[in-house]
Amino acid sequence: MSKTDDLRWASQVALFGDKSAFDKLTRKYQSSIRRFFLNLTMGDGPLSDDLAQETFIKAWLNMTSFKGLASFSTWLYRIAYNVYYDDVRSRKSYADIDTFEIDRMHQSQNEYSPEKADIYTALARLRKEEQTAILLFYMEDRTHPEISKIMNCPLGTVKTYILKGKEKMNVYLTNAGYGK
Amino acid sequence: MQDMENKDMILAFITENKQNISDNGFSNKVLARLPETGDKQWIVMIMAALGTSITIVLGYYSGLFNLICNYLQQVSPFVLLGAFVSFPLVSLFVVLNQRRVFA
Numbered sequence: 594m595s596k597t598d599d600l601r602w603a604s605q606v607a608l609f610g611d612k613s614a615f616d617k618l619t620r621k622y623q624s625s626i627r628r629f630f631l632n633l634t635m636g637d638g639p640l641s642d643d644l645a646q647e648t649f650i651k652a653w654l655n656m657t658s659f660k661g662l663a664s665f666s667t668w669l670y671r672i673a674y675n676v677y678y679d680d681v682r683s684r685k686s687y688a689d690i691d692t693f694e695i696d697r698m699h700q701s702q703n704e705y706s707p708e709k710a711d712i713y714t715a716l717a718r719l720r721k722e723e724q725t726a727i728l729l730f731y732m733e734d735r736t737h738p739e740i741s742k743i744m745n746c747p748l749g750t751v752k753t754y755i756l757k758g759k760e761k762m763n764v765y766l767t768n769a770g771y772g773k
Numbered sequence: 774m775q776d777m778e779n780k781d782m783i784l785a786f787i788t789e790n791k792q793n794i795s796d797n798g799f800s801n802k803v804l805a806r807l808p809e810t811g812d813k814q815w816i817v818m819i820m821a822a823l824g825t826s827i828t829i830v831l832g833y834y835s836g837l838f839n840l841i842c843n844y845l846q847q848v849s850p851f852v853l854l855g856a857f858v859s860f861p862l863v864s865l866f867v868v869l870n871q872r873r874v875f876a
C-alpha cells in the first residue's frame with residue numbers, strides 16, 4: 594500500500610464521502626497514530642485511543658482541506674499533534690496535580706505498559722515539544738522537514754528539540770545502564 | 774563520534790520499545806462514529822449527464838454523426854455484427870480487470 598493508494602483513498606473520501614476508502618486509511622494508520630499517542634500520554638491506553646478516534650474523525654470531516662502537497666501521513670500526524678495539544682491545554686486547569694505520579698499510575702494500570710515503563714520514564718524527563726519531536730523522529734521515522742510541518746515550527750527549532758531531547762535521554766539511558 | 778554513539782543508543786532503545794498495536798476493533802469503532810457528510814454520488818451523475826448532452830449537441834452540429842453513419846454504411850455487416858457482439862465482452866473484461874487492479 595503506497596502513497597498513491599493514500600491519495601486515491603483520500604480523494605474518494607473528499608469527493609464522494611466514501612466510508613470504505615476511509616476505513617482503509619484508518620486501518621493503515623491506526624497503529625502508528627495510536628502508538629504516537631500512547632507514548633505521548635505515557636502509556637495511557639484509553640486516553641490515547643480516545644485521542645486517536647478524535648484524530649480520525651477530524652481527518653474525515655476535514656478531508657477536503659487535504660491538498661496532497663505533503664503526504665497523507667504527515668497531514669494526519671499534524672491533526673494528531675493538534676488534537677494532543679488541545680487536550681493538554683484543556684487539562685491545564687489540573688496543572689497543580691502531580692501529573693508525573695498520575696502517569697506512573699496509568700503505566701501500572703494499562704495493558705501495554707508494564708515492560709515499557711522505561712521508555713515512559715525516559716520520555717517524562719523531556720519537555721512536551723522535545724517528546725513529540727523525538728517520538729516523531731525515532732519512533733515514527735519522520736524526517737526533520739516533515740516534523741517541522743507537523744509541529745508547525747521552523748526546521749532549526751525542530752533540530753534543537755531533537756538535540757535537547759537526545760541529550761536528556763542520553764543522561765537517563767547512561768544512568769540506567771544502557772549502552773554498557 | 775560521541776554524538777553517533779548517543780544516537781545509536783537512543784535509536785536502539787526506542788526501536789526496542791517500538792510496538793505495533795493491533796486493531797482490535799478500533800477501526801470499526803471509528804467507522805461507527807463517523808458523522809454523515811452527505812452522499813455526493815449525484816455530482817458524478819450530473820457531470821456524466823452534462824458530458825453526454827454536450828457530446829450529442831456538438832456531434833449533431835459538427836456533422837460528426839453523419840460522418841459516422843456514412844462510414845458505417847461502407848463497412849461490411851459482418852464486421853458490424855462482430856463489433857456489436859464483442860463490445861460488451863471487451864467492456865466486461867476491462868471493468869473486471871480494473872477491479873482486480875484496484876482491489
